[in-house]
Amino acid sequence: MPAGALASDPPRLARQWCGGACLWLAASAATAVLVLVPIVSLAIIAAGGSGDAWTHLVANVLPAATLNTALLLLGVGALTIALGTGAAWLVTAYEFPGRRVLDWALLLPLAVPTYIVAYAYLDLLHPIGPVQSFIRTLFGIASPQDFRLPDVRSIPGAVILLGFVLYPYVYLSTRALFLIQAAGLVDAARTLGAGQGRIFFRVALPLARPAIAVGASLALMETLNDVGASEFLGVRTLTLSIYSTWINQSNLAGAAQLALVMLAVVMLLVVIERAARRGQRFGTTAQRTAAPARRRLAGWAGGAALALGLIPVLVGFAFPALHLIRQAAIRLDFAGFSPRLIGEAVNTIGVSTLATVIVIVLGVAAAYAARIEDGRIGRGLLRAASLGYALPGTVVALGLLAPLAGLDNLVDGLMSHGFGVSTGLLLSGTIAALAYAYAVRFLAISAGGVDAGLAKVPRRLDYSARTLGETVTGAFRRVHLPLIRPALGAAAILVFVDCMKELPATLLLRPLNFETLATHLYGEASRGTYEDGAIAALLIVLVGLLPVVLLARVSRPAVPQVSP
């Protein structure tokens, strides 16, 4: 800027709301396009697939896969709702010894991915594994042939295992609602003479319906996303069928068609969730800071409540975690920490870090653009960028295969033609492709987190910064960024851990001979070998505890703020 400019020179009229604002909107639009690419490409591939393959799929694969998926969803839905709301009611309506610990301990199963709980229980419940051996010793049964527990490799087995690690989604959302909203109504119901059971079924449960819908839909999306547990447990779900149609039969069009069926299931879930939430708003405005008056349970009743509340923690976290610790200890004693495992850990951390950086940057772009253009365009782009949370990893990966290959071919063609240099595969089968898939899957976490963080920054701070001479971008750097740093940090941790745990997309997109901790575990479990698997699983669970700690802190009832 020339220092000699005079004020009498008219400042230039610019196009309305352009400059920095337009750059942010463009970045947000690009982000939305990145997320939409896999969905669109799936539709195109599926439309171009041969009719024969589709007839084959409809006749042989689809009915069983759809039925299995439906049964699994119904079972997991029912179990997570029962466990989640029951546990939430227990810790909000009653006071008993150990309640405070249980309050956060009930979140622990979140640290155990579905494929790890299946992996651990396959071993635990094996006919010659610790549980069955113990039962036989207890009853003096000599041979495994004389007594056997029902096989865990079944739909009921899968429902129980998935239900016990996925219920925390329902627990989190309903507990928050019980804490914030129910207290006053429960007190009112009590003065009207309602007993405990009546209060739960007639007041708390209907009140919690929207929260249950939110939590259960998240749990069911995880169920749909799962590929490892269903495979280990021998349940041929849609996800697994997509995976094997592509990997074993190299039938991309068929897999894409199945993926579209899966998308339809996802949309159905979203519709059901919306319907269940209709007419009820999530009450975040009228926050009660006073804790509800809890009913005191003493003596054996208190002990029983604690025991009841501990069941999901033990089944969903303690048993598998202890088993993994024991197996890992044996392995470490025997072979130490293998270089291969270290390499895989480095791979996992590397690709997760890369993806986290991308996800945070894109999330910031989408969320801040929505703050600048807080209308249909900005908000719409933000919503589009967040679509990926509902897409199972397999679907995202399949949707990315074709566009990435197409781009590689295009670049390769241009380079060979123009410079005589073949660039080969730039994106397909590289870490970049993996990071892209993770970004699509987890963008909702960072976009949502940043958006929520920005919502707490009063708009007058934006106005002040602008009238004090800052551009749109400068205001973000100097005002918003410092203020949303905690929200950014939390989002980064959540994204990072989700990337580390990710299995289905990683299986499909990883470079040759590139193993993460998750794919290593998957490989060993599929082969039936148990070498470093337990160590890998334990590492994933340990890292998975990070967001649990974060959630436990965030979901604590709000302490009244002392106003400055």
Place this chain on the structure above:
Amino acid sequence: MRDLRGIKNAVPGAGYAFVASSGSGWHMAGFEGRAALRSAPSGMDQVYRPEAHEGALIRSAGMSAASLAVRHVTRRYGGVPAVEDVSFDVAPGEIVALVGHSGSGKSTLLRLIAGLEALDAGRIAIGGHDVATPDGSVPPEKRGVGMMFQDYALFPHLTALRNVMFGLRAMPASEARAAALRALARVGLADRGGDYPHMLSGGEQQRVALARALAPRPRILLMDEPFSNLDRRTRILVREDTFGVLRESGTTVVLVTHDQDDAMRVADRIVMMQSGRIVQDGPAEELCQRPATLDVARFFADWNEVPGICRGGSAVTPAGDFPTPSFREGEAVVVCIRPSDIRVGTGDRGGRVVSRHYLGETEMVQVAVDGLSQPLRVVAPSGDGLAVGSPVSFSVKAGDALVFPAD
């Protein structure tokens, strides 16, 4: 690209002179002639001399307060106009209050002037140059306007000093720091620069906000309800001090308020808005003495509102008859009578005293009159010996009453 900020900031501290003063107030000698004359104090050694600064020339060429012209400005939200066909002018150095009830569009208008919103029709010019038209606009950071808010909008992650330095980026850090310190000293907070906003009282936050808004020497200062978060006592003190500073600096000010007291005390002119339109624009006494509408009348004073009907050129009411040359025969009207324009104890009208409140030299007497749903409020000299419940005669100065169509 030309940048106004560049000029302003190239002359750190130029223009304002800071004069430490005893007592409660804080004063500033401005760069403009009238201000310098007004406050030429004894402590000249403390006064910054703009002539000594290389930026003085530039400053005198362009850094005086700017005029503002708003022409037929319209802003709609989803088809609903928030500001509709609004036009008014502000002369350089003038202080204009935009008043109106909440939702009248005054804050939207302020944001339009600042460039924080886009207008749908009309134009806005600052210093004679268009800054906003439907086809394009100068972004807020290039307009050279300062803005202050009701909640002060201090950046919570920055100290008071850093807040004031926020808008001084175009000058070297050391100069910005010195200029910010001077700005803080000007508002009497020289020793609070290291404090974060939450450590300051409401009045102190307001003063930091003022220092921050003035530090980059805006051509126009826009204030959105700057005193409404303060308690009554603080409010009056801070208001006087703030406008002392603003008058001396000669800054053009547009102040939005819903408080008629703020508007009458500090503004050279008042623009009253209602439902997105300007209903009256003039000096305070004009709006008080000759309000254009019943709403303007209600906004600025406390009236007895008496319903009546026009009969033969007069509004006939239970409190008396009032000349109404411009109304149709039979039209329903509202007659506004000042409590001080009613005399009790004499006259041809009768009522009954229902209450008396001692106010010091005067007292507020409420007189129930047959045919009126509300008693008339009368300001009477204390000690008239009127007994509550007793009948009383009264008369009204008919010439000073205002007559409006009934709403």
